Amino acid sequence: MTLRTYTKSTLLAALVSISLGGFLLHLRIHSISNNTANIIPLIIGILSVVVVPVLFSAKKTVQYGYVLNGMLTIIGTVLMTHFSIANWPQPATFATVIVQTLLSDNLILWTNFFIGKALFDLETFGYAVDKEKKGVTYRYPNIGWWLVHLAAISAVYTLGHLLWRQL
Numbered sequence: 001m002t003l004r005t006y007t008k009s010t011l012l013a014a015l016v017s018i019s020l021g022g023f024l025l026h027l028r029i030h031s032i033s034n035n036t037a038n039i040i041p042l043i044i045g046i047l048s049v050v051v052v053p054v055l056f057s058a059k060k061t062v063q064y065g066y067v068l069n070g071m072l073t074i075i076g077t078v079l080m081t082h083f084s085i086a087n088w089p090q091p092a093t094f095a096t097v098i099v100q101t102l103l104s105d106n107l108i109l110w111t112n113f114f115i116g117k118a119l120f121d122l123e124t125f126g127y128a129v130d131k132e133k134k135g136v137t138y139r140y141p142n143i144g145w146w147l148v149h150l151a152a153i154s155a156v157y158t159l160g161h162l163l164w165r166q167l
Helices: 003-029 036-057 059-086 094-099 103-125 143-166
Strands: none
Touching: 003 036, 003 103, 036 059, 036 103, 059 103, 059 143
8 A cells, every 4th residue: 555545535534424424413413303404404414425536536536525515514504503503602702712612623624624624725736745835725625715705605694694684
C-alpha cells in the first residue's frame, strides 16, 4: 500500500466516522415522528454518510464531494446557529453560551469539512512534501471561498426568516 492510498483511506475512514456519529446524534435528537421537518437532518445525514464518501473515493468525482460536503456544512451551520439563537440560554454567560448552545456541534461539523478539505487538497494538488500552496484566498477551492458562501447563505437565510415572519 502506498502512502497516498493509506492517507486517503485514513481520511475517508475519519470522514465516514464523524459523519456517522453526527447522523446517529441527529437520529436521537430529531425524531421524524415528532416533527416532519426533521426529515432535513435525516437527508443531510444520509448524504454525509453515504454519498459524500463515495464521491471522495474517486478522483473524477472528488470535486463534487468537496462541494457537496462544504454546502452541507454551511447548511448545518446556518440551521444549528439559528436554533441556538432562537433558544438562547438564560442567563447568557460565557459558560452557558459555550455549553448550552450548538457550538460544539458546529465544531464537529466543521471538523467534517476540514477532513473533506484535506482529502480534496491531497487528491487535487498531490502529495509532494515541498509543493507550495498557491491561489487567491477567496477563490475556489480555498477556505475564503467557503467563508463568502457561508456569509451569503447566512444573509439570505436571515432575510428570508425575517421577511417570512412579516407575512
